[in-house]
Amino acid sequence: MSVVVAYSPDVYGKAALSYGATEASRREEKLIVVNDTKGDAYVDKRLAPEKEIDALRAELSRLDVETEVRQDVVADVAEAVLQVSAESSASLIVVGVRPRSPVGKLLLGSVAQRIILDATCPVLAVKPDGAEGLS
Amino acid sequence: MGSFDLLMQGFESALTPTNLLYACIGVLLGTAVGVLPGIGPAMTLALLLPITYSVEPASALIMFAGIYYGGMYGGSTTSILLNTPGESSSVVTAIEGNKMAKAGRAAQALATAAIGSFVAGTIGTILLVLFAPSVAKQVVKLGNPSNFALMALALFAVTAVLGNSRLRGFIALFFGLAIGLVGTETGQPRLTFGSPLLADGIDIVVVAVAIFAIGEALWVASHLRRRPLDIIPVGQPWMSKSDWGRSWKPWLRGTAFGFPFGALPAGGAELPTFLSYITERKLSKKPEEFGHGAIEGVAGPEAANNASAAGTLVPLLAIGLPTTATAAVMLLAFQSYGIETGPQLFDTQPILVWTLLASLFIGNALLLVLNLPLAPLWAKLLQIPRPYLYAGILFFASLGAYSVNFQWFDLLILLILGLLGLAMRRFGLPVLPLIIGVILGPRMEYQLTQALAISSGDISTLWSEPVAVIVYVIIGAALVFIIGNGIRTFARNNNQEKVAA
Numbered sequence: 001m002s003v004v005v006a007y008s009p010d011v012y013g014k015a016a017l018s019y020g021a022t023e024a025s026r027r028e029e030k031l032i033v034v035n036d037t038k039g040d041a042y043v044d045k046r047l048a049p050e051k052e053i054d055a056l057r058a059e060l061s062r063l064d065v066e067t068e069v070r071q072d073v074v075a076d077v078a079e080a081v082l083q084v085s086a087e088s089s090a091s092l093i094v095v096g097v098r099p100r101s102p103v104g105k106l107l108l109g110s111v112a113q114r115i116i117l118d119a120t121c122p123v124l125a126v127k128p129d130g131a132e133g134l135s
Numbered sequence: 136m137g138s139f140d141l142l143m144q145g146f147e148s149a150l151t152p153t154n155l156l157y158a159c160i161g162v163l164l165g166t167a168v169g170v171l172p173g174i175g176p177a178m179t180l181a182l183l184l185p186i187t188y189s190v191e192p193a194s195a196l197i198m199f200a201g202i203y204y205g206g207m208y209g210g211s212t213t214s215i216l217l218n219t220p221g222e223s224s225s226v227v228t229a230i231e232g233n234k235m236a237k238a239g240r241a242a243q244a245l246a247t248a249a250i251g252s253f254v255a256g257t258i259g260t261i262l263l264v265l266f267a268p269s270v271a272k273q274v275v276k277l278g279n280p281s282n283f284a285l286m287a288l289a290l291f292a293v294t295a296v297l298g299n300s301r302l303r304g305f306i307a308l309f310f311g312l313a314i315g316l317v318g319t320e321t322g323q324p325r326l327t328f329g330s331p332l333l334a335d336g337i338d339i340v341v342v343a344v345a346i347f348a349i350g351e352a353l354w355v356a357s358h359l360r361r362r363p364l365d366i367i368p369v370g371q372p373w374m375s376k377s378d379w380g381r382s383w384k385p386w387l388r389g390t391a392f393g394f395p396f397g398a399l400p401a402g403g404a405e406l407p408t409f410l411s412y413i414t415e416r417k418l419s420k421k422p423e424e425f426g427h428g429a430i431e432g433v434a435g436p437e438a439a440n441n442a443s444a445a446g447t448l449v450p451l452l453a454i455g456l457p458t459t460a461t462a463a464v465m466l467l468a469f470q471s472y473g474i475e476t477g478p479q480l481f482d483t484q485p486i487l488v489w490t491l492l493a494s495l496f497i498g499n500a501l502l503l504v505l506n507l508p509l510a511p512l513w514a515k516l517l518q519i520p521r522p523y524l525y526a527g528i529l530f531f532a533s534l535g536a537y538s539v540n541f542q543w544f545d546l547l548i549l550l551i552l553g554l555l556g557l558a559m560r561r562f563g564l565p566v567l568p569l570i571i572g573v574i575l576g577p578r579m580e581y582q583l584t585q586a587l588a589i590s591s592g593d594i595s596t597l598w599s600e601p602v603a604v605i606v607y608v609i610i611g612a613a614l615v616f617i618i619g620n621g622i623r624t625f626a627r628n629n630n631q632e633k634v635a636a
Contacts, residue, residue: 037363042172042217043517044363051365073360 002030002088005095006081006115009035009048011128012096019126020094021063030066032088036080039073047071078114085121094124138268145489149497154197157190158494161198162501165205169212170513171524172219173355176206177460177570178347182528184340184467185535192472193487197494199468203461204256204498207404207441208506211248212513215241215433216367224404224440227412231425231432236367238428245510246372247382247430248437253503254383255390255438259445260495262394263452267492268481270453275478279586280597284606286579289400289456291610294568295617307564310555311572314342320577321584332544337552339467341536342573345549346566347460348532350556352525357557359521366517372510382434385415389438396439397446400458404443408436445495452488453478456575463570 005020007013017033024031033056037047048056053069060067074080085093095112116123148154168179179202187195210222215232228248235244277285294304317326318336327333374382389411396407415431416422425432450456455476457463469476474484481488506513536549559566583597590596598604 038520039360039362040520040522041363041518042213042219042521043366043514045366045518047363049365071362073362075360 001027001091002032002085003027004032004034004081004085004088004090004093006077006093006111007033007035007048008046008096009052010046012098013046014096015126015128016094016096019124020092021060023092023094023124024065024067025063027091028065029091030068030088031060031063032084032090033060033067033069034081034084035070036072036074036077038075038077078109078111078118081111081115082118085119090121092122092124093119094126097125097127138264141485141489142264142493144486145491145493146496148193148486148490149197149493154194154490154494155497157194157198158201158498158501161201162205162498162505164198165202166209166212166502166506166509166513167205167516168202169206169209169222170516171209171519172213172217173351174524174528175222175347175461176202177343177464178351178528179206180461180464180468181340181343181347182531182535184343184464184471185538187468187471188538192474193490195468195472196465196487196491197498199465200491200495201498201501203465204441204444204495205502206461207256207444208249208252208502209513210440211252211433211437212245212506212510213517215244215248216369216514217364217517219364222440224408224443225437226405227408227436228433228440230412231429233367234426234428235430235433236369236428240428240430241367241369242372243374243378243430244428244433245369246374246507247378247434249372249503249506249510250374251382251386251389251434251438252441253499254386255393255442256445256499256502257496258387258390259394259397259442260492260499263445263448263495264492266398267449267453270449271478271481273478274454275482277478277602278600279582279589281600281602281606283579283582283586283597284600284603285400285454285456286575286582288606288610289450289458290568290571290575290579291613292400293458293571295613300563301617303562303564304568307559307566308568308572310559310564311569312576314552314569315573315576321580332542336577337548338539338545339573340471340539341545341548342552343464343467343570344532344536345552346556346559346569347464348528349549349553350560350566352529352532353553353557354560355521355525366514369511369514372507378430381430385411385431385435386438388414388418389435390442392435393439393442393444394446397443397458398449399446400450400456404440404459407439407443411435411439448495451476452480452491455480455578457571460567460570463567463574466574 003020003024005017007017021031035048037044053071057069093115095115097112116125164179165176168174168176180199206222207224210220210225211228214220214225214229215236218229218233220226220229232244290308294308295301314337317333319334324334392407392411412432412435415435416425419425419429419431447459447462450458451462451466457466466476533546536545539545586596
């Protein structure tokens with residue numbers, strides 16, 4: 001069993017991570033942080049730079065549960081998160097939801113929405129609330 | 136009328152609102168494509184060639200010149216922020232520029248690149264204005280044999296001197312020459328395979344679009360998913376007083392390297408940028424900073440690449456010889472207007488040429504004004520997903536190729552040559568010799584037949600002019616040097632093997 005967090009290096013991803021970490025500790029389950037990219041642009045600002053990932057790993061190692069940080073190049077980010085959840089038989093997926101304009105929704109699909117609709121386990125959708133750090 | 140009056144006239148027609156607008160579009164577009172790796176000014180010009188059918192020559196050429204200069208600017212942004220050169224001419228900039236950015240000095244690196252490019256571009260354009268007309272005056276006196284020899288030199292230099300594999304270079308060159316042969320130009324059909332559709336030859340626009348745009352799009356499609364690179368966030372570019380003090384000498388030295396190399400038939404910006412980098416490292420008062428982000432290592436090469444861009448316009452305008460891919464496509468633009476390129480250009484099209492030269496000054500100034508405040512915006516372009524980008528490129532490529540003759544056959548040629556372009560990228564064949572071969576091949580043949588017609592078939596006419604002899608001696612000397620070098624390396628490798636055994 002595990003808790004899967006869909007992570008991005010912004011307030012939304014950080015909010016998801018802080019809830020996910022709390023939840024994993026409470027359930028005493030493995031915490032899997034997924035920060036995937038489609039890899040079809042030269043720069044993807046939703047992909048955390050390597051330095052940040054190293055810092056994140058160091059920070060997560062202080063938690064009392066087993067943790068894993070993944071960064072893969074995949075065809076579909078939502079699909080990849082769902083696949084990781086299925087493989088690790090996740091009990092919970094945590095996603096950060098971001099405000100979207102109608103045009104933004106039209107042009108770019110929403111990763112959070114697809115995860116919420118397609119997941120086979122409960123999904124916790126969180127919003128940044130002056131996000132606190134890892135507890 | 137002196138050059139100065141003509142230049143002022145050029146400014147007069149370049150500063151009309153319409154032409155100014157085209158200059159703006161050109162520099163914006165040029166910077167944008169310069170920023171994006173893989174999409175360069177040559178591809179952009181090839182895609183835009185069809186617009187030459189509906190826009191006035193001066194306006195189109197002003198825009199093209201803006202794209203050419205803009206591409207040089209844009210490439211440095213990607214080099215510095217991403218450590219991936221946006222253009223081959225910015226490879227050296229990435230060495231120190233990215234180190235500077237990592238050390239938190241991205242703003243200064245971008246500023247010295249932009250201001251250095253402006254300084255070098257302006258000096259280079261002044262030199263161009265001074266030299267090109269007098270070169271043209273000399274070249275116009277040359278006969279067919281000398282012109283033939285000059286073209287042979289350009290082909291040889293582009294193929295053998297640039298690029299690291301001569302075999303690959305010559306393979307690409309002969310592909311180009313073979314494509315240039317197709318048609319019935321000489322009276323009898325060559326390589327037409329009995330098809331009347333090939334009788335008129337393959338349109339060079341289709342070749343350029345296929346090799347630059349389709350080849351690159353297919354190549355990117357076959358390597359679509361890669362880990363995105365970590366970009367370094369940047370604010371407004373600026374420089375401190377000590378940065379200015381360390382930058383202005385490298386700018387001037389870079390210009391001194393760039394312009395002559397650009398003006399030589401073996402042009403291109405790779406060599407002078409590299410030489411400038413080495414020189415700055417030697418002359419620097421703080422050599423220990425090199426390798427950790429020395430501002431001199433950005434200022435010099437960036438000035439060199441812009442000066443060489445100005446330099447390549449000397450052979451293009453004064454002799455009609457393109458030495459870079461972008462210059463080659465610009466030559467196509469001249470041709471599609473039915474403008475005869477060559478030394479007589481300054482006499483037959485004075486207004487057009489001087490408007491173009493004046494627009495270079497304007498474009499350069501525009502680039503400086505645009506680039507300093509817009510740098511963070513340009514960096515955002517890199518977030519565009521490649522599929523969107525290349526879908527657009529494929530669309531314009533097909534549209535452009537079809538609009539040449541409005542026949543489906545051109546689309547077939549486009550696809551076949553596009554696959555050739557993909558194969559060339561796959562096997563590391565340089566694109567430049569092919570495109571120069573396609574353009575210069577038929578023109579060389581014309582010079583040769585003219586020369587032989589005048590001498591009524593006596594082949595010794597080819598070395599009857601002193602300029603031709605000098606050019607052949609240069610080619611011969613270069614050949615001997617290259618072969619000698621090859622033999623020495625071969626012998627050394629053999630010796631090492633013997634020692635090892």
